[in-house]
Amino acid sequence: MxxxxxxxxxxxxxxxxxxxxxxxxxxxxxxxxxxxxxxxxxxxxxxxxxHQIGRDSPEHTIREQWKTLVGPANASYSHPAMIERNRLVVLVKHSVVQNELFHHRESIVARIQQIRGCEHVKALFLKAG
Incomplete structure:
Protein backbone atom coordinates (compact mmCIF):
# COMPACT_ATOMS: atom_id res chain seq x y z
CA MET A 1 0.00 0.00 0.00
CA HIS A 51 -6.27 38.85 10.63
CA GLN A 52 -4.13 40.94 8.23
CA ILE A 53 -0.99 40.45 10.34
CA GLY A 54 2.06 41.96 8.68
CA ARG A 55 0.00 43.19 5.74
CA ASP A 56 -1.68 46.46 4.88
CA SER A 57 -5.40 46.34 5.51
CA PRO A 58 -8.11 48.80 4.47
CA GLU A 59 -8.60 49.72 8.15
CA HIS A 60 -4.94 50.75 8.50
CA THR A 61 -5.11 52.85 5.34
CA ILE A 62 -8.27 54.62 6.54
CA ARG A 63 -6.74 55.28 9.99
CA GLU A 64 -3.67 56.84 8.39
CA GLN A 65 -5.82 59.22 6.32
CA TRP A 66 -8.60 59.81 8.87
CA LYS A 67 -7.62 63.45 9.58
CA THR A 68 -7.82 64.36 5.89
CA LEU A 69 -11.10 62.46 5.47
CA VAL A 70 -13.07 64.08 8.33
CA GLY A 71 -10.92 67.03 9.39
CA PRO A 72 -8.60 67.35 12.39
CA ALA A 73 -11.29 68.50 14.86
CA ASN A 74 -13.59 65.55 14.13
CA ALA A 75 -10.67 63.13 13.90
CA SER A 76 -9.53 63.95 17.43
CA TYR A 77 -12.89 62.73 18.82
CA SER A 78 -13.41 59.73 16.53
CA HIS A 79 -11.60 56.53 15.58
CA PRO A 80 -12.25 54.19 12.63
CA ALA A 81 -12.26 50.75 14.28
CA MET A 82 -13.04 48.06 11.70
CA ILE A 83 -14.95 47.17 8.57
CA GLU A 84 -17.88 44.80 9.06
CA ARG A 85 -20.18 43.80 6.20
CA ASN A 86 -18.99 46.71 4.02
CA ARG A 87 -19.66 49.24 6.81
CA LEU A 88 -16.91 51.19 8.52
CA VAL A 89 -17.47 51.13 12.28
CA VAL A 90 -16.38 54.46 13.77
CA LEU A 91 -16.08 54.96 17.52
CA VAL A 92 -17.10 58.51 18.45
CA LYS A 93 -16.38 60.11 21.87
CA HIS A 94 -18.62 63.15 21.64
CA SER A 95 -22.27 63.44 20.54
CA VAL A 96 -21.65 66.69 18.62
CA VAL A 97 -18.96 65.00 16.53
CA GLN A 98 -21.23 61.99 16.03
CA ASN A 99 -23.97 64.29 14.72
CA GLU A 100 -21.48 66.07 12.44
CA LEU A 101 -20.20 62.78 10.98
CA PHE A 102 -23.77 61.54 10.56
CA HIS A 103 -24.75 64.57 8.47
CA HIS A 104 -21.66 64.24 6.24
CA ARG A 105 -21.60 60.43 6.01
CA GLU A 106 -22.25 60.25 2.24
CA SER A 107 -19.36 62.56 1.39
CA ILE A 108 -17.06 60.74 3.85
CA VAL A 109 -17.95 57.37 2.32
CA ALA A 110 -17.34 58.80 -1.17
CA ARG A 111 -13.85 59.94 -0.07
CA ILE A 112 -13.14 56.55 1.51
CA GLN A 113 -14.17 54.76 -1.69
CA GLN A 114 -11.56 56.77 -3.61
CA ILE A 115 -8.80 55.21 -1.49
CA ARG A 116 -7.20 52.19 -3.14
CA GLY A 117 -8.40 48.96 -1.49
CA CYS A 118 -11.37 50.63 0.24
CA GLU A 119 -13.85 50.62 -2.65
CA HIS A 120 -16.04 48.04 -0.89
CA VAL A 121 -16.96 50.39 2.01
CA LYS A 122 -20.59 51.39 1.46
CA ALA A 123 -21.63 53.07 4.74
CA LEU A 124 -20.53 54.43 8.10
CA PHE A 125 -21.74 52.96 11.38
CA LEU A 126 -21.23 55.51 14.14
CA LYS A 127 -20.95 54.06 17.62
CA ALA A 128 -20.54 55.85 20.94
CA GLY A 129 -17.29 54.86 22.53
Whole structure:
Protein backbone atom coordinates (compact mmCIF):
# COMPACT_ATOMS: atom_id res chain seq x y z
CA MET A 1 0.00 0.00 0.00
CA UNK A 2 1.22 3.53 -0.78
CA UNK A 3 2.43 5.72 2.10
CA UNK A 4 0.69 8.76 0.61
CA UNK A 5 -2.82 7.29 0.57
CA UNK A 6 -5.11 8.24 3.42
CA UNK A 7 -6.74 5.48 5.48
CA UNK A 8 -10.41 4.82 4.83
CA UNK A 9 -12.72 6.92 7.02
CA UNK A 10 -15.58 4.90 8.46
CA UNK A 11 -18.89 6.44 9.46
CA UNK A 12 -19.48 7.39 13.07
CA UNK A 13 -21.97 4.53 13.52
CA UNK A 14 -19.46 2.00 12.17
CA UNK A 15 -16.75 3.28 14.53
CA UNK A 16 -19.14 3.09 17.49
CA UNK A 17 -20.20 -0.48 16.60
CA UNK A 18 -16.60 -1.70 16.21
CA UNK A 19 -15.63 0.02 19.45
CA UNK A 20 -18.56 -1.61 21.25
CA UNK A 21 -17.64 -5.01 19.84
CA UNK A 22 -14.03 -4.61 21.05
CA UNK A 23 -15.07 -3.16 24.39
CA UNK A 24 -13.50 0.24 23.70
CA UNK A 25 -15.48 3.32 24.71
CA UNK A 26 -16.19 5.93 22.02
CA UNK A 27 -15.38 9.22 23.80
CA UNK A 28 -15.68 11.72 20.93
CA UNK A 29 -18.42 14.31 21.51
CA UNK A 30 -21.58 13.68 19.49
CA UNK A 31 -21.41 16.97 17.57
CA UNK A 32 -17.71 16.89 16.72
CA UNK A 33 -16.48 16.65 13.13
CA UNK A 34 -13.27 15.07 12.02
CA UNK A 35 -11.34 17.26 9.65
CA UNK A 36 -8.39 16.52 7.44
CA UNK A 37 -5.04 17.34 9.01
CA UNK A 38 -3.35 20.45 7.64
CA UNK A 39 0.27 21.41 7.83
CA UNK A 40 1.25 23.97 10.47
CA UNK A 41 2.56 26.38 7.81
CA UNK A 42 -0.81 26.33 6.02
CA UNK A 43 -2.74 27.07 9.22
CA UNK A 44 -0.40 29.92 10.20
CA UNK A 45 -0.63 31.45 6.71
CA UNK A 46 -4.44 31.29 6.84
CA UNK A 47 -4.46 33.06 10.23
CA UNK A 48 -2.04 35.75 9.02
CA UNK A 49 -4.25 36.33 5.98
CA UNK A 50 -7.49 36.38 8.00
CA HIS A 51 -6.27 38.85 10.63
CA GLN A 52 -4.13 40.94 8.23
CA ILE A 53 -0.99 40.45 10.34
CA GLY A 54 2.06 41.96 8.68
CA ARG A 55 0.00 43.19 5.74
CA ASP A 56 -1.68 46.46 4.88
CA SER A 57 -5.40 46.34 5.51
CA PRO A 58 -8.11 48.80 4.47
CA GLU A 59 -8.60 49.72 8.15
CA HIS A 60 -4.94 50.75 8.50
CA THR A 61 -5.11 52.85 5.34
CA ILE A 62 -8.27 54.62 6.54
CA ARG A 63 -6.74 55.28 9.99
CA GLU A 64 -3.67 56.84 8.39
CA GLN A 65 -5.82 59.22 6.32
CA TRP A 66 -8.60 59.81 8.87
CA LYS A 67 -7.62 63.45 9.58
CA THR A 68 -7.82 64.36 5.89
CA LEU A 69 -11.10 62.46 5.47
CA VAL A 70 -13.07 64.08 8.33
CA GLY A 71 -10.92 67.03 9.39
CA PRO A 72 -8.60 67.35 12.39
CA ALA A 73 -11.29 68.50 14.86
CA ASN A 74 -13.59 65.55 14.13
CA ALA A 75 -10.67 63.13 13.90
CA SER A 76 -9.53 63.95 17.43
CA TYR A 77 -12.89 62.73 18.82
CA SER A 78 -13.41 59.73 16.53
CA HIS A 79 -11.60 56.53 15.58
CA PRO A 80 -12.25 54.19 12.63
CA ALA A 81 -12.26 50.75 14.28
CA MET A 82 -13.04 48.06 11.70
CA ILE A 83 -14.95 47.17 8.57
CA GLU A 84 -17.88 44.80 9.06
CA ARG A 85 -20.18 43.80 6.20
CA ASN A 86 -18.99 46.71 4.02
CA ARG A 87 -19.66 49.24 6.81
CA LEU A 88 -16.91 51.19 8.52
CA VAL A 89 -17.47 51.13 12.28
CA VAL A 90 -16.38 54.46 13.77
CA LEU A 91 -16.08 54.96 17.52
CA VAL A 92 -17.10 58.51 18.45
CA LYS A 93 -16.38 60.11 21.87
CA HIS A 94 -18.62 63.15 21.64
CA SER A 95 -22.27 63.44 20.54
CA VAL A 96 -21.65 66.69 18.62
CA VAL A 97 -18.96 65.00 16.53
CA GLN A 98 -21.23 61.99 16.03
CA ASN A 99 -23.97 64.29 14.72
CA GLU A 100 -21.48 66.07 12.44
CA LEU A 101 -20.20 62.78 10.98
CA PHE A 102 -23.77 61.54 10.56
CA HIS A 103 -24.75 64.57 8.47
CA HIS A 104 -21.66 64.24 6.24
CA ARG A 105 -21.60 60.43 6.01
CA GLU A 106 -22.25 60.25 2.24
CA SER A 107 -19.36 62.56 1.39
CA ILE A 108 -17.06 60.74 3.85
CA VAL A 109 -17.95 57.37 2.32
CA ALA A 110 -17.34 58.80 -1.17
CA ARG A 111 -13.85 59.94 -0.07
CA ILE A 112 -13.14 56.55 1.51
CA GLN A 113 -14.17 54.76 -1.69
CA GLN A 114 -11.56 56.77 -3.61
CA ILE A 115 -8.80 55.21 -1.49
CA ARG A 116 -7.20 52.19 -3.14
CA GLY A 117 -8.40 48.96 -1.49
CA CYS A 118 -11.37 50.63 0.24
CA GLU A 119 -13.85 50.62 -2.65
CA HIS A 120 -16.04 48.04 -0.89
CA VAL A 121 -16.96 50.39 2.01
CA LYS A 122 -20.59 51.39 1.46
CA ALA A 123 -21.63 53.07 4.74
CA LEU A 124 -20.53 54.43 8.10
CA PHE A 125 -21.74 52.96 11.38
CA LEU A 126 -21.23 55.51 14.14
CA LYS A 127 -20.95 54.06 17.62
CA ALA A 128 -20.54 55.85 20.94
CA GLY A 129 -17.29 54.86 22.53
Missing amino acids: DDKTEPHQFSRIAEELVGELRGVRFDDPKRSKKRATQSFATVVEQLLQK
